[in-house]
Amino acid sequence: MGAVSTVIDIDPDLVLDLRDVSLRRDGTNLVGPLTWQVELDERWVVLGPNGAGKTSLLKIAAALEYPSTGTAVILGEQLGRTEVTELRSRLGLSSVAVAGRIPGDEVVQDLVVSAGYAVLGRWREQYDRQDFDRAADTLESIGAEHLAERTWGTLSEGERKRVLIARALMTDPELLLLDEPGAGLDLGGREDLVARLGDMAMDPDAPATVLVTHHVEEIPPGFTHAMLLSEGEVTAMGLIDDVITSENLSRAFSQSIVVDEIDGRYFARRSRRAGRHRRA
Numbered sequence: 001m002g003a004v005s006t007v008i009d010i011d012p013d014l015v016l017d018l019r020d021v022s023l024r025r026d027g028t029n030l031v032g033p034l035t036w037q038v039e040l041d042e043r044w045v046v047l048g049p050n051g052a053g054k055t056s057l058l059k060i061a062a063a064l065e066y067p068s069t070g071t072a073v074i075l076g077e078q079l080g081r082t083e084v085t086e087l088r089s090r091l092g093l094s095s096v097a098v099a100g101r102i103p104g105d106e107v108v109q110d111l112v113v114s115a116g117y118a119v120l121g122r123w124r125e126q127y128d129r130q131d132f133d134r135a136a137d138t139l140e141s142i143g144a145e146h147l148a149e150r151t152w153g154t155l156s157e158g159e160r161k162r163v164l165i166a167r168a169l170m171t172d173p174e175l176l177l178l179d180e181p182g183a184g185l186d187l188g189g190r191e192d193l194v195a196r197l198g199d200m201a202m203d204p205d206a207p208a209t210v211l212v213t214h215h216v217e218e219i220p221p222g223f224t225h226a227m228l229l230s231e232g233e234v235t236a237m238g239l240i241d242d243v244i245t246s247e248n249l250s251r252a253f254s255q256s257i258v259v260d261e262i263d264g265r266y267f268a269r270r271s272r273r274a275g276r277h278r279r280a
């Protein structure tokens, strides 16, 4: 457990308030130190190359890791000074780490309904009709209602991603954390997911959202803010149009990248003119 220290002022408008936060392992900073604040109505994308520290940052935001330095306030609760189990129940997390622990014979509707109890496997708890109705609603909201009776082991990659998002939404979270929800999807699956996440982004009742990705094409329309990470450090952060630019992406990915914006979506490619981009 990291050095969690001073009591700080809590701002009720912030779902995430990270100050000088870092995660260190074996004497190396995996991410940070960085300062990052997310407001209630914001939808953030965290983008960066492999190994940039995106998942490490998300682990702190999901209250799965304590920061090694700095202070982390999540939904008004300061890590190290709060009961994390209760805090985690207020967060919705969809990640490969969750997927890896799901047994192949788990039935989808049971997997979703059990999210309220933060367990995998319906048999451990009792649920009522309302729980299953809510599970059906969350599956429907992400276009996966037809999968309710299927077992996890029989689902395609794209179907699994949707079911995991439905599970993350089941508890009506105040903060939704999506770690690479588009990874492994084919073009149709990605476009469908992006459209559905775009609809959620536009919904004022939807929770504050942080989406981690490698690809600008996976940023849903309606996302408001972005952070670029490279080698554990923030290279750009702020309003999405100011951050997702050719210059900033070139710096973050150490290549000459050209990015276009079309109808609220971003598309990136390597510039034909230049070779490797020189970092400042």
Ligand SMILES: Nc1ncnc2c1ncn2[C@@H]1O[C@H](COP(=O)(O)OP(=O)(O)OP(=O)(O)O)[C@@H](O)[C@H]1O
Pocket (backbone or CB within 6 Å): 025, 026, 030, 031, 048, 049, 050, 051, 052, 053, 054, 055, 056, 057, 214
């Ligand atoms: N427990 C650990 N101990 C040591 N190093 C680690 C540990 N976990 C992650 N790392 C390293 O920290 C760096 C950041 O990892 P992280 O998974 O946060 O990056 P990422 O941006 O999510 O990467 P990717 O896009 O490849 O998933 C990587 O170099 C990784 O090898």
